[in-house]
Structure formats: structure tokens, C-alpha cells
Amino acid sequence: MTNPPDRPLVVGVDGSEPSLRAVDWAADEAALRGVPLRLVYASLWERYEGVALGQDRGKPSEQVLAEDIVATAARRAERRHADLKTSTDVLPEEPEYALVRVGRDAGALVVGSRGRGTLAELLLGSVSLAVAAHADCPVIVLRGSHANRGAPATRGRVVVGVGEEPGVSAAAVRFAVREAALRGVPLEAVRAWRCPAHESAGRPPLTGEPARLHEGRAAETLEAAVREAAERYPDVDLRRRTVEGQARRALLDASLDADLLVVGARRDPGHHGLQLGRVTHGVLHHSACPVAVVPHRA
Structure with missing residues (x-):
């Protein structure tokens, strides 16, 4: 939007x-x-x-x-x-x-x-x-x-999380790159990845898909999400980072030295419950910096 x-x-x-x-x-x-x-x-x-x-x-x-x-x-x-x-x-x-x-x-x-x-x-x-x-x-x-004092941003970085849904991630990236451009600071786009063996405790490690394949797919997803922003805002220092582990943990760690953390949220017409994914819900409760939730209508 x-x-x-x-x-x-x-x-x-x-x-x-x-x-x-x-x-x-x-x-x-x-x-x-x-x-x-x-x-x-x-x-x-x-x-x-x-x-x-x-x-x-x-x-x-x-x-x-x-x-x-x-x-x-x-x-x-x-x-x-x-x-x-x-x-x-x-x-x-x-x-x-x-x-x-x-x-x-x-x-x-x-x-x-x-x-x-x-x-x-x-x-x-x-x-x-x-x-x-x-x-x-x-x-x-x-x-x-920033919840403890009204002070200008001083850390000099905007972070945006890139998730599974292209539309949701695209909306978040568009907002984040504009914020970085306004502030004159770098934008770091973060995409988390995990091997299937890490997702199910108690299962033996899977050998058919090496970790580098999952990391490569994460990098491709990340690049696709930021491509338009990089073209429209060539003067913004846009940094791409893939992280092994849980997306929530990766974004909370990134919030420790960020001025603003940007995440997307899917909006489904006719749905009246809390329209926040688990990752967005988690960072809203625990982020170390302000969180911008950017909606995307399905």
C-alpha cells in the first residue's frame, strides 16, 4: 500500500x-x-x-x-x-x-x-x-x-524483516527504504533461514539438502524483495543479511542497535482477529527499538 x-x-x-x-x-x-x-x-x-x-x-x-x-x-x-x-x-x-x-x-x-x-x-x-x-x-x-525518552534517533540504521510472503515483504521494504532515505542512514534487510533438521527436535539430521542450499534460497528471496527499492533509491546504502535461526530472534538481535525495525503484516478482508503473524507479534513485545508495522492487504 x-x-x-x-x-x-x-x-x-x-x-x-x-x-x-x-x-x-x-x-x-x-x-x-x-x-x-x-x-x-x-x-x-x-x-x-x-x-x-x-x-x-x-x-x-x-x-x-x-x-x-x-x-x-x-x-x-x-x-x-x-x-x-x-x-x-x-x-x-x-x-x-x-x-x-x-x-x-x-x-x-x-x-x-x-x-x-x-x-x-x-x-x-x-x-x-x-x-x-x-x-x-x-x-x-x-x-x-525510545519508549524511555523522547530523543532523536542516534544509532543510524533502519532494519527491515523479509519474510515468506512477497507482498507483505515488499510493503515493508518500501516503507523502510523511504525511512532510511529520510534519515540519511543505511537500510539493513534481514532474512532468516533454517535447515529442516533444525525445525523438528528429535529428528535425525537431514543430509539431502546442505545448509548452503537453504542459505542460498534465503539470499535469493532477500534479493527479490529489495530489488525494486534498490533501483528506486540508489543513494540508500542497502545492506542484505541472511541469518541462520529463528526470524524473531534475528530481528530482536538486530533491534539492539537500530533506530527503527520495520515488519510487515498481512490484512485479510473479513478477518476480525489480531492480524499479526507470530514474528511481528513477538518483536512488538520485545524489540529494543521502535517497531513499524506495515500492513499489506491480501
């Missing part, structure tokens, strides 16, 4: 420290892309507050709080980048549904790793996970050191 370059970057805010750090990161990203920043707060306060009003404001107290939250976030973004065009929205909806809906007109969505709520003890907040699993645009979830 592609998004027009002038579509806004949307960031979900809820007043928590992770969401404020997401505002910092998103403001930097919007300034880098040269697009507007849209700050969105969503909550079903009407369900819980009824007609209770904020003192002297004539509005439900939760709505008053929400408006203060987005106003504070907007000031924070504008202090960070004085010329950044910002807008705010307060929506009386469940956060995950609101962000997915708003994401239909966004270039990308940015969410913190955790938010407020009863599921905050999970490794990844339920809202962030739901948005990453259902949005029609790329979703950037702040993980690792």
Missing part, C-alpha cells in the same frame, strides 16, 4: 508518560517528513460520567481533562518544532477503534508502548497491540530505549 506524502502523522495521547514520549517522537518524525501532526485523545467518558459537568466549563469533567491533555501535548510538540503544523481531536470512542478509523486518512500512526487501563501490566498495551493489528496505515509502536 502507499500513502500520499502530505497525509498527517497521527499520534495517540492519553496523558501518560509513554504517550508524551510518543508525542516527542512523532513531532520529530512529522518534522522530518514535512507533514502535519494530528494529536488524538479517545475515551468513552460519556458511558461512565453521564451528565456530570466540569466545574464552570459546562462540559463533562472527563472531556475537560481530555481537552487539557491534547492541548498540553500540542504545546509540547510545538515547543519541540516551532514550525510544525499541529491539530487536536477529542473523540468519544474506544481508543483502539478511534485510532484505527483516524488512521485511514493518515500517513502513519504513532503509539506509546503502554497506555492507561487495566491491561497496563502486559508487555505491550492492549490499545497499541490492537491498533498495530488492524490499522490500514503503518503503525509505529515505541519500544525499547
Whole structure:
């Protein structure tokens, strides 16, 4: 999928420290892309507050709080980048549904790793996970050191995972190469491979297919996935790496010294569950850097 370059970057805010750090990161990203920043707060306060009003404001107290939250976030973004065009929205909806809906007109969505709520003890907040699993645009979830501070990227590398499905990998690579070009940093494309003997514990080693054959196939898959990107962005330092072992482990290791890890996610029409593969689900929970989930409609 592609998004027009002038579509806004949307960031979900809820007043928590992770969401404020997401505002910092998103403001930097919007300034880098040269697009507007849209700050969105969503909550079903009407369900819980009824007609209770904020003192002297004539509005439900939760709505008053929400408006203060987005106003504070907007000031924070504008202090960070004085010329950044910002807008705010307060929506009386469940956060995950609101962000997915708003994401239909966004270039990308940015969410913190955790938010407020009863599921905050999970490794990844339920809202962030739901948005990453259902949005029609790329979703950037702040993980690792970038979830602990709002700081510009300093490691100087974007990593993209190349999987089994060509369409899913192509969407992820297109997004990743644009991000690398914007940052002026190398892009490393990673493809994991394993011999069949390594996939089934207890079986004797197979000798019919040597390891170099599997590694060669992985290299061919990797080259096919990045060929178009290499041609369209010849100035990007595009590095190819095949790794023996589990894809999840290979990408988590690569995230240790990356600014952004990009993975693809298949979107099947009519499917309403979490549309994330095992590898994407795993890196969302454990990555040491921000993760961009790029959807591809089957």
C-alpha cells in the first residue's frame, strides 16, 4: 500500500508518560517528513460520567481533562518544532477503534508502548497491540530505549524483516527504504533461514539438502524483495543479511542497535482477529527499538 506524502502523522495521547514520549517522537518524525501532526485523545467518558459537568466549563469533567491533555501535548510538540503544523481531536470512542478509523486518512500512526487501563501490566498495551493489528496505515509502536525518552534517533540504521510472503515483504521494504532515505542512514534487510533438521527436535539430521542450499534460497528471496527499492533509491546504502535461526530472534538481535525495525503484516478482508503473524507479534513485545508495522492487504 502507499500513502500520499502530505497525509498527517497521527499520534495517540492519553496523558501518560509513554504517550508524551510518543508525542516527542512523532513531532520529530512529522518534522522530518514535512507533514502535519494530528494529536488524538479517545475515551468513552460519556458511558461512565453521564451528565456530570466540569466545574464552570459546562462540559463533562472527563472531556475537560481530555481537552487539557491534547492541548498540553500540542504545546509540547510545538515547543519541540516551532514550525510544525499541529491539530487536536477529542473523540468519544474506544481508543483502539478511534485510532484505527483516524488512521485511514493518515500517513502513519504513532503509539506509546503502554497506555492507561487495566491491561497496563502486559508487555505491550492492549490499545497499541490492537491498533498495530488492524490499522490500514503503518503503525509505529515505541519500544525499547525510545519508549524511555523522547530523543532523536542516534544509532543510524533502519532494519527491515523479509519474510515468506512477497507482498507483505515488499510493503515493508518500501516503507523502510523511504525511512532510511529520510534519515540519511543505511537500510539493513534481514532474512532468516533454517535447515529442516533444525525445525523438528528429535529428528535425525537431514543430509539431502546442505545448509548452503537453504542459505542460498534465503539470499535469493532477500534479493527479490529489495530489488525494486534498490533501483528506486540508489543513494540508500542497502545492506542484505541472511541469518541462520529463528526470524524473531534475528530481528530482536538486530533491534539492539537500530533506530527503527520495520515488519510487515498481512490484512485479510473479513478477518476480525489480531492480524499479526507470530514474528511481528513477538518483536512488538520485545524489540529494543521502535517497531513499524506495515500492513499489506491480501
